[in-house]
Amino acid sequence: MSESTLVAGQLFNGISVASILLLAALGLALSFGLMRVINMAHGEMLMLGGYLSYVSITLFGKGAGFLVGLLIAFVGTALFGALMELTLIRRLYGRPLDTLLATWGVSLILQQAARSSFGPVGVEVTAPGWLSGSLSLGGTALTGFALPAVRVFIIILAALVLAGMALILSRTRLGLLVRAVHQNRAMAEALGANTRLVDLAVFSLGTGIAGLAGAALALIAPVTPTVGQSYIVYAFLVVIVGGLGSLTGTLLAALLVGIFSAVTQIFTSVSVADVLLLVAVIVFLQFRPRGIVFARSRALEEA
Amino acid sequence: MKRCLAVQRLYSGMAAAALICSAVPAPSWAAAEGTVKVGVLHSLTGTMAISEVTVKNATLLAIDQINSAGGVLGKKIEPVVEDGASDPSMFAQKAQKLIQQDDVVTVFGGWTSASRKAMLPVFERFKGLLWYPVQFEGNECSPDIMYSGAQPNQQILPALQWAEQKGYKSIFLLGSDYVFPRTANLILKKHIEHDSGTVAGEEYVPLGGTDFSAVINKIKVAKPQIIFSTLNGDSNVSFFKQMAAAGLPSAKLPVMSFSIAEQEAKSIGPSLLEGSYAAWNYFQSINDPANKKFVAAYQAKYPGSPVDDPMAHGYLDVYAWAAAVKKAGSFDIEKVRKAASTLAFSDIDMGETKFASNQSLVQTAYVGQVLPSGQFKILWQSKAPVDPVPYDPLSFPGKTCVL
Numbered sequence: 001m002s003e004s005t006l007v008a009g010q011l012f013n014g015i016s017v018a019s020i021l022l023l024a025a026l027g028l029a030l031s032f033g034l035m036r037v038i039n040m041a042h043g044e045m046l047m048l049g050g051y052l053s054y055v056s057i058t059l060f061g062k063g064a065g066f067l068v069g070l071l072i073a074f075v076g077t078a079l080f081g082a083l084m085e086l087t088l089i090r091r092l093y094g095r096p097l098d099t100l101l102a103t104w105g106v107s108l109i110l111q112q113a114a115r116s117s118f119g120p121v122g123v124e125v126t127a128p129g130w131l132s133g134s135l136s137l138g139g140t141a142l143t144g145f146a147l148p149a150v151r152v153f154i155i156i157l158a159a160l161v162l163a164g165m166a167l168i169l170s171r172t173r174l175g176l177l178v179r180a181v182h183q184n185r186a187m188a189e190a191l192g193a194n195t196r197l198v199d200l201a202v203f204s205l206g207t208g209i210a211g212l213a214g215a216a217l218a219l220i221a222p223v224t225p226t227v228g229q230s231y232i233v234y235a236f237l238v239v240i241v242g243g244l245g246s247l248t249g250t251l252l253a254a255l256l257v258g259i260f261s262a263v264t265q266i267f268t269s270v271s272v273a274d275v276l277l278l279v280a281v282i283v284f285l286q287f288r289p290r291g292i293v294f295a296r297s298r299a300l301e302e303a
Numbered sequence: 304m305k306r307c308l309a310v311q312r313l314y315s316g317m318a319a320a321a322l323i324c325s326a327v328p329a330p331s332w333a334a335a336e337g338t339v340k341v342g343v344l345h346s347l348t349g350t351m352a353i354s355e356v357t358v359k360n361a362t363l364l365a366i367d368q369i370n371s372a373g374g375v376l377g378k379k380i381e382p383v384v385e386d387g388a389s390d391p392s393m394f395a396q397k398a399q400k401l402i403q404q405d406d407v408v409t410v411f412g413g414w415t416s417a418s419r420k421a422m423l424p425v426f427e428r429f430k431g432l433l434w435y436p437v438q439f440e441g442n443e444c445s446p447d448i449m450y451s452g453a454q455p456n457q458q459i460l461p462a463l464q465w466a467e468q469k470g471y472k473s474i475f476l477l478g479s480d481y482v483f484p485r486t487a488n489l490i491l492k493k494h495i496e497h498d499s500g501t502v503a504g505e506e507y508v509p510l511g512g513t514d515f516s517a518v519i520n521k522i523k524v525a526k527p528q529i530i531f532s533t534l535n536g537d538s539n540v541s542f543f544k545q546m547a548a549a550g551l552p553s554a555k556l557p558v559m560s561f562s563i564a565e566q567e568a569k570s571i572g573p574s575l576l577e578g579s580y581a582a583w584n585y586f587q588s589i590n591d592p593a594n595k596k597f598v599a600a601y602q603a604k605y606p607g608s609p610v611d612d613p614m615a616h617g618y619l620d621v622y623a624w625a626a627a628v629k630k631a632g633s634f635d636i637e638k639v640r641k642a643a644s645t646l647a648f649s650d651i652d653m654g655e656t657k658f659a660s661n662q663s664l665v666q667t668a669y670v671g672q673v674l675p676s677g678q679f680k681i682l683w684q685s686k687a688p689v690d691p692v693p694y695d696p697l698s699f700p701g702k703t704c705v706l
Contacts (some may be wrong), residue, residue, distance in 0.1 A: 222571075
């Protein structure tokens with residue numbers, strides 16, 4: 001394998017990392033991007049998804065259990081998100097700093113709950129047989145670089161979730177309401193939109209997607225009580241760099257961050273690449289403080 | 304009981320003490336003349352708790368066993384357990400509390416190098432003796448610590464020797480980004496070059512890092528024959544999962560880990576690790592009557608729980624201390640310290656071990672392979688117990704440890 005395959009392989013890895021970041025960030029793009037809720041428990045939603053996937057695999061076996069687990073993780077965390085919205089978040093709209101503290105508390109409670117019910121050591125989630133192989137692309141720049149099936153699966157899943165969210169936001173009645181409420185809450189309310197219901201739906205959809213992401217990411221990462229902490233910073237980073245309230249921005253930011261870190265890792269170590277990435281983000285935000293895609297709306301003007 | 308002892312100290316020498324004390328229902332050995340306090344200082348909360356709680360359990364088991372066999376110099380050992388909370392400054396605080404407030408005669412504890420480095424000045428200043436149970440990067444030499452965990456020349460270099468015997472010439476060094484992996488790899492590089500092998504690559508990932516795509520890509524380009532891994536904690540789960548996904552399971556590209564023992568194998572998942580190697584100075588599977596007794600006693604108390612190298616050292620430390628006290632005929636720290644480094648092999652009933660004059664343990668090195676059960680099959684062991692060398696002569700020439 002030559003240097004050129006290293007570069008080609010890193011480009012694929014960049015897209016793979018981007019898809020992981022995208023999955024981790026999409027739910028946050030809804031709760032933080034659209035609703036301004038600084039959900040510090042977002043990482044724990046991913047963690048919950050991982051554990052639900054583990055439970056499903058234990059119940060239904062490795063092959064079917066994983067697929068069923070994706071569904072269970074989505075529904076389970078969406079329900080938990082709904083509970084969180086009804087009991088806590090609902091009382092804190094318009095007070096982002098309070099949501100930060102309250103959801104941080106929720107995240108600590110969830111970590112301890114996972115520790116108490118599943119033990120402090122992680123649980124085992126491994127890829128089902130049909131995902132454990134790799135695809136090889138002969139005759140291209142990637143010759144000799146086997147594409148891990150798990151990573152290809154995560155890229156496809158991220159694309160599907162993104163497409164699904166874009167469709168919901170642009171083509172459905174719910175999406176119309178969400179956009180209306182986002183652009184001008186008072187006017188939407190005056191025109192008869194049930195904003196409370198919309199808030200509930202958006203927040204639980206966001207947590208549900210995080211759960212789904214957590215179940216998928218369990219294939220390549222550990223499932224432990226504290227695993228959420230390793231996603232949360234990057235999820236916020238992607239949403240902020242992308243620009244609040246824009247799915248296109250979130251996608252572009254994930255791609256940018258993923259490929260930037262993969263390419264810098266050709267020349268440096270993982271630690272240095274992380275430093276370079278954060279420096280690049282700080283510099284970038286100096287020039288575009290509102291992110292890649294600047295969504296102009298009344299809500300943003302007020303914020 | 305605590306109050307009884309405090310009162311007794313206040314009125315020491317007064318006849319009233321015995322009266323106050325006898326009014327409190329307590330075990331007969333609780334009277335101060337009959338007990339001696341030792342500190343047990345590990346992280347019982349926080350990220351390190353997973354590993355350290357089991358060492359604490361093994362330490363307390365040894366104390367219980369010695370007590371039920373009659374104690375040391377006619378006194379029962381009373382452990383004072385403190386929580387270092389995975390925080391080095393908390394370790395320093397608690398160490399000082401144990402020495403000054405609780406008047407312990409010695410302390411068993413510590414895990415991370417950061418916690419040991421934080422406690423060292425406390426033990427130096429207030430004159431205490433710490434028994435440290437975990438393998439570490441060496442490069443330290445203090446009269447106030449008994450180092451029972453392996454020095455680099457007792458774990459890492461024997462593993463290299465084994466790999467070279469097996470014909471692995473090209474080695475990739477991978478580690479978490481902190482002091483132990485960096486120092487271990489520094490020493491390894493010197494020795495690999497000295498033995499005319501090749502270092503195929505060297506990579507570090509932040510502690511807790513979960514993305515190994517680039518590292519694995521670099522490994523594929525470098526084409527090493529074996530990977531020496533000093534990755535710590537959950538990063539191992541991501542690493543082994545992503546290696547398998549990339550078509551490089553341990554059967555294809557062997558991995559030798561220095562931070563995966565029975566406990567970690569259980570939490571990472573033996574199926575991911577199967578076939579990979581580890582180097583330690585103790586495995587649960589060691590076929591030795593003393594070890595079988597230890598494992599049986601531990602599992603009688605904690606059913607189903609695996610036993611590993613740091614636990615065995617935590618257990619051994621208590622027995623070594625007791626043997627040193629007997630030899631010195633006193634609990635005095637200075638006398639115990641001197642006696643500890645002149646014990647004979649037969650004084651500690653845990654295989655062929657004793658402390659060298661530099662206060663590190665002389666011990667056998669083993670290489671094991673992970674089985675589907677999460678246990679290790681022992682493949683190799685050093686011909687004789689290896690003398691500890693705190694400063695590697697190739698990497699740090701001219702530095703020696705003389706106490």
